[in-house]
Amino acid sequence: MIEEISIFNKTLNQTILLNKSEAGFLLDNDNAIDWGYLNASISDFHTVSRVGVGVNNVEISEGRTISIVGWLIEDSYGTIEDKKKQLNTFCNPFDDIVIYAGEYKITGSFNQTVQYSKQNKENNEIICKFMLRIFCADPLFTYKEPQEAMSYEIYQKLFTFPLIWVTGEDIVFGIRPGLNDFSMTNSGTLATGFEAYLYINSSVSGISINNLTTGKSLKLKSTVTFESGDIVYINTVFGSRVIKSGTSLDNLTNAFQTFDLTSEFIEAIPGENKMSVTVETGDIGGIDARLYIEPLFYALEEQ
Numbered sequence: 001m002i003e004e005i006s007i008f009n010k011t012l013n014q015t016i017l018l019n020k021s022e023a024g025f026l027l028d029n030d031n032a033i034d035w036g037y038l039n040a041s042i043s044d045f046h047t048v049s050r051v052g053v054g055v056n057n058v059e060i061s062e063g064r065t066i067s068i069v070g071w072l073i074e075d076s077y078g079t080i081e082d083k084k085k086q087l088n089t090f091c092n093p094f095d096d097i098v099i100y101a102g103e104y105k106i107t108g109s110f111n112q113t114v115q116y117s118k119q120n121k122e123n124n125e126i127i128c129k130f131m132l133r134i135f136c137a138d139p140l141f142t143y144k145e146p147q148e149a150m151s152y153e154i155y156q157k158l159f160t161f162p163l164i165w166v167t168g169e170d171i172v173f174g175i176r177p178g179l180n181d182f183s184m185t186n187s188g189t190l191a192t193g194f195e196a197y198l199y200i201n202s203s204v205s206g207i208s209i210n211n212l213t214t215g216k217s218l219k220l221k222s223t224v225t226f227e228s229g230d231i232v233y234i235n236t237v238f239g240s241r242v243i244k245s246g247t248s249l250d251n252l253t254n255a256f257q258t259f260d261l262t263s264e265f266i267e268a269i270p271g272e273n274k275m276s277v278t279v280e281t282g283d284i285g286g287i288d289a290r291l292y293i294e295p296l297f298y299a300l301e302e303q
Contacts, residue, residue, distance in 0.1 A: 206280025
């Protein structure tokens with residue numbers, strides 16, 4: 001079970017901590033957090049003379065509602081009334097929030113004001129029981145921090161025994177990955193996009209980001225040339241897909257017109273994904289590439 005969570009209000013730039021022992025806001029011992037659940041919508045079809053049905057499509061087209069039950073007690077953190085005022089201000093349905101639990105997070109907003117117990121034994125000058133309800137339009141959990149794809153130094157071994165040496169031909173014992181080859185691990189439960197930062201050090205054109213595991217690529221038009229000092233930012237996460245460029249991270253502008261429509265916004269499937277960044281013209285060594293992924297999870301192991 002999860003013993004501690006924190007909630008960050010993006011608008012107020014404030015965080016409240018809830019746990020079962022020493023925080024100003026205490027979690028209930030028995031029914032602290034209900035993380036909700038997700039329903040899948042399945043579209044099926046039936047054919048004549050067939051037993052059962054076939055499945056056309058499976059989708060999750062709903063959000064997640066999270067309920068948090070806790071207690072206020074008068075202590076060194078403040079009086080009951082002080083804590084109620086703080087909680088009422090913090091739990092604004094118009095504000096975006098992030099819930100942090102262990103190494104995971106999920107975004108949402110309060111879908112109702114704070115609900116306090118109506119029973120005198122649970123709401124008085126000494127203690128007060130409350131409940132928070134949060135709606136998450138994006139119902140999936142992610143890690144607190146994006147995971148960076150790592151360059152891999154795995155050699156493709158080509159040596160075989162016995163060695164056959166043909167006069168006049170070179171012997172290749174192995175192939176080393178290029179400068180911008182990466183191993184991206186998607187530890188989540190479904191495919192998801194990623195972020196790419198491409199720092200250009202020499203003139204290049206026809207940039208491609210390739211998922212060698214799936215055989216799919218995202219390409220920028222070969223007619224577009226990027227020069228030394230340019231920065232290209234690409235986000236392939238569904239709902240946040242964008243291509244931007246500029247000379248510093250603070251002034252990147254829309255560069256979606258550079259997208260090659262014959263390609264696609266690729267994703268990383270669950271497990272290990274071999275990725276590469278290539279160019280049609282120029283030196284691939286002229287690109288310093290950084291790839292980041294936020295794996296997605298249907299549920300927490302601690303639920």
